[in-house]
Amino acid sequence: MNGIYLDNNATTMVAPEVVSAMLPYFSEQFGNPSSMHQFGDKVGRALTEARRQVQALLGAEHDSEIIFTSCGTESDTTAILSALRVQPERKEIITTVVEHPAILNLCKQLEEEGYTVHYLKVDKKGRIDMGSYYNLLSDKVAIVSVMWANNETGTLFPVQEMAELAHAAGVLFHTDAVQAVGKLPINLKESRIDMLSLSGHKLHAPKGVGVLYLRRGVRFRPLLRGGHQERGRRAGTENSAGIVALGKACELAMQTLEQEKTEVRALRDRLERGLLAQISHCFVTGDPGNRLPNTCNIAFEYIEGEAILLLLNRLGIAASTGSACSSGSLEPSHVMRAMDIPFTAAHGSLRLSLSRYNSEAEIDYVIESLPPIVAQLRKLSPYWRGDGPVSNPQDLFTPNYA
Amino acid sequence: MWDYSEKVKDHFFAPRNAGAVENANATGDVGSLSCGDALRLTLKVDPDSETILEAGFQTFGCGSAIASSSALTEIIKGMTLDQALLVSNQDIADYLDGLPAEKMHCSVMGREALQAAVANYRGEIWQDDHQEGALVCKCFAVDAVLIEETIRANSLHTVEEVSNYTKAGAGCSSCHEGIEAILNRVLNERGEKFDPNAVAGERQKPSSGLTNLQRIRRIETLLEAIRPNLRRDHGDVELVEVDGRNIYVKMIGACAGCQMAGATLSGIQQHLAEGLGEFILVLPDSELSRRKLTTAASA
Numbered sequence: 001m002n003g004i005y006l007d008n009n010a011t012t013m014v015a016p017e018v019v020s021a022m023l024p025y026f027s028e029q030f031g032n033p034s035s036m037h038q039f040g041d042k043v044g045r046a047l048t049e050a051r052r053q054v055q056a057l058l059g060a061e062h063d064s065e066i067i068f069t070s071c072g073t074e075s076d077t078t079a080i081l082s083a084l085r086v087q088p089e090r091k092e093i094i095t096t097v098v099e100h101p102a103i104l105n106l107c108k109q110l111e112e113e114g115y116t117v118h119y120l121k122v123d124k125k126g127r128i129d130m131g132s133y134y135n136l137l138s139d140k141v142a143i144v145s146v147m148w149a150n151n152e153t154g155t156l157f158p159v160q161e162m163a164e165l166a167h168a169a170g171v172l173f174h175t176d177a178v179q180a181v182g183k184l185p186i187n188l189k190e191s192r193i194d195m196l197s198l199s200g201h202k203l204h205a206p207k208g209v210g211v212l213y214l215r216r217g218v219r220f221r222p223l224l225r226g227g228h229q230e231r232g233r234r235a236g237t238e239n240s241a242g243i244v245a246l247g248k249a250c251e252l253a254m255q256t257l258e259q260e261k262t263e264v265r266a267l268r269d270r271l272e273r274g275l276l277a278q279i280s281h282c283f284v285t286g287d288p289g290n291r292l293p294n295t296c297n298i299a300f301e302y303i304e305g306e307a308i309l310l311l312l313n314r315l316g317i318a319a320s321t322g323s324a325c326s327s328g329s330l331e332p333s334h335v336m337r338a339m340d341i342p343f344t345a346a347h348g349s350l351r352l353s354l355s356r357y358n359s360e361a362e363i364d365y366v367i368e369s370l371p372p373i374v375a376q377l378r379k380l381s382p383y384w385r386g387d388g389p390v391s392n393p394q395d396l397f398t399p400n401y402a
Numbered sequence: 403m404w405d406y407s408e409k410v411k412d413h414f415f416a417p418r419n420a421g422a423v424e425n426a427n428a429t430g431d432v433g434s435l436s437c438g439d440a441l442r443l444t445l446k447v448d449p450d451s452e453t454i455l456e457a458g459f460q461t462f463g464c465g466s467a468i469a470s471s472s473a474l475t476e477i478i479k480g481m482t483l484d485q486a487l488l489v490s491n492q493d494i495a496d497y498l499d500g501l502p503a504e505k506m507h508c509s510v511m512g513r514e515a516l517q518a519a520v521a522n523y524r525g526e527i528w529q530d531d532h533q534e535g536a537l538v539c540k541c542f543a544v545d546a547v548l549i550e551e552t553i554r555a556n557s558l559h560t561v562e563e564v565s566n567y568t569k570a571g572a573g574c575s576s577c578h579e580g581i582e583a584i585l586n587r588v589l590n591e592r593g594e595k596f597d598p599n600a601v602a603g604e605r606q607k608p609s610s611g612l613t614n615l616q617r618i619r620r621i622e623t624l625l626e627a628i629r630p631n632l633r634r635d636h637g638d639v640e641l642v643e644v645d646g647r648n649i650y651v652k653m654i655g656a657c658a659g660c661q662m663a664g665a666t667l668s669g670i671q672q673h674l675a676e677g678l679g680e681f682i683l684v685l686p687d688s689e690l691s692r693r694k695l696t697t698a699a700s701a
Contacts, residue, residue, distance in 0.1 A: 302462065304439070304464050304467075307468060310414060311415075323464075379421070380420050380461055381461070382441070382460035383440075
């Protein structure tokens with residue numbers, strides 16, 4: 001088999017149709033869309049078309065609400081910094097403990113600069129308590145930023161309800177929707193969401209292009225000032241090939257939304273059932289009843305994720321883990337820690353994220369391949385004996401560690 | 403993806419001596435569930451010759467933790483306990499053709515398990531004395547704990563001083579923001595402020611009022627005082643050259659090529675600086691030849 005890609009929450013393959021759509025914009029359509037000649041004119045028209053394609057997928061009311069950026073991180077940063085700059089008297093931010101580093105590290109920096117950041121906690125299934133959220137909303141809060149879908153577990157947050165509450169309290173609402181766009185139907189004109197980030201490479205467009213949706217009328221300050229591109233809201237010559245590609249990818253996503261909900265979900269469920277049936281001492285993390293159709297995150301107890309990945313990779317299977325083994329000690333991801341997953345399991349969390357390009361044969365191969373890998377690593381684990389964990393691993397194995 | 407050598411991959415995919423040794427008479431446990439990775443080393447030691455007849459490992463950890471454990475058991479089989487104790491974590495990393503900077507702690511865990519197992523065999527209690535923090539400098543594998551301790555112990559004020567004492571930040575310089583953050587925190591605790599324009603070590607005058615000969619003799623005496631500590635770890639140090647505030651030394655025995663050589667050098671530097679009462683730099687002798695080459699090239 002030629003490699004099985006189950007890491008679509010990290011990045012996706014650029015769809016072949018998208019590649020063909022963008023290629024001319026490297027060669028014959030190389031013009032600067034701002035130029036007053038035929039070379040620029042055609043590119044300008046292509047950008048207009050792409051903007052409409054993105055608008056359609058997001059259900060935005062106006063195409064001018066779409067601002068092209070370079071990536072999801074830029075969109076996130078622009079949204080939060082803009083909200084702070086238009087409301088200098090508001091010094092608080094509300095977000096969650098399980099956001100992407102694009103939000104969390106920015107918030108950490110803003111705390112250093114004197115802002116107060118409220119991090120909403122999640123329960124064991126990764127869910128927010130709406131009551132505590134409601135109580136935090138006040139006229140001191142500049143912006144709420146909450147992800148639509150979690151990248152590790154796929155768990156969905158009730159962003160539309162949260163946006164309603166924020167709106168009622170007079171607080172701006174931003175959502176990092178990079179994992180949700182293209183996988184779930186979105187209709188922004190029916191929502192109270194003020195700003196939304198998306199990233200091209202998560203929905204079969206190339207890397208290096210993203211979008212910030214900015215509701216008409218929401219006060220805004222650009223991150224990059226300079227030329228008049230994007231109506232002066234994001235200066236810098238347009239990445240025309242990337243933007244055309246993203247437009248095409250959005251058009252394709254419109255057509256495949258149904259497929260995500262049915263076929264991709266069915267494959268994911270088949271994979272999950274197959275693994276859970278064969279492997280003991282493992283469980284699905286997050287909120288299985290309320291998550292992205294393509295994501296499956298299983299924690300395998302008493303083994304470590306990177307070791308699983310290396311063995312899977314040898315069989316040509318690509319996945320990812322919430323265990324980051326780097327300096328000092330193993331560190332389970334902030335998402336696993338936030339959900340209070342025990343250390344024994346958090347280190348062995350494996351994320352399998354599918355796309356419409358996966359086949360049933362591939363899924364069956366993974367169902368067949370993973371159980372022996374888990375067994376092999378458990379055989380090496382000091383916490384495992386025979387076909388079960390040692391009793392009270394914490395007590396039995398008491399290393400001499402000062 | 404981590405940049406693992408073929409040797410690391412080989413020892414991960416086909417680990418040697420996996421599992422517990424039957425009738426083992428020495429066990430070393432390091433790490434724990436709560437701190438993440440864990441390694442149990444079991445040995446069968448011949449009581450007469452103290453030779454390691456068999457070695458087995460059980461590891462809860464990533465690819466390089468498993469590979470390091472496997473390599474360790476291969477290295478020490480057939481050694482006497484005394485020989486095995488000379489195995490450094492760098493030896494384990496070298497055996498595997500190197501480990502990524504972020505993964506060096508896996509080899510440290512191997513060495514510690516070995517020390518713990520030998521202590522267990524001899525009826526001693528082994529205490530782990532090192533603490534690791536988040537990796538700050540990737541070029542020289544220096545973590546936050548070492549940087550913070552060095553800043554405190556030597557009252558450092560600038561990034562340049564931190565680089566001189568720990569090597570952190572002396573390479574690609576991407577970590578300077580992180581070093582500044584640590585400096586800022588420690589200085590705030592002392593009621594001082596981090597000043598990016600402060601000049602490193604210029605506050606102290608290089609001379610201590612000694613003649614050159616007196617100064618070199620003083621350095622020798624000071625080095626003599628710390629030799630016993632180094633010899634305990636089967637290492638030693640030799641004074642090679644004194645050039646103004648730069649003092650070049652050669653690390654000998656187990657100290658040579660030790661992963662902790664950087665920390666040892668900064669320890670020596672601190673000791674000499676205190677004894678001489680002036681700001682000095684202790685540098686490895688390799689630095690001397692490098693500097694000579696640079697001078698020759700530019701001449």
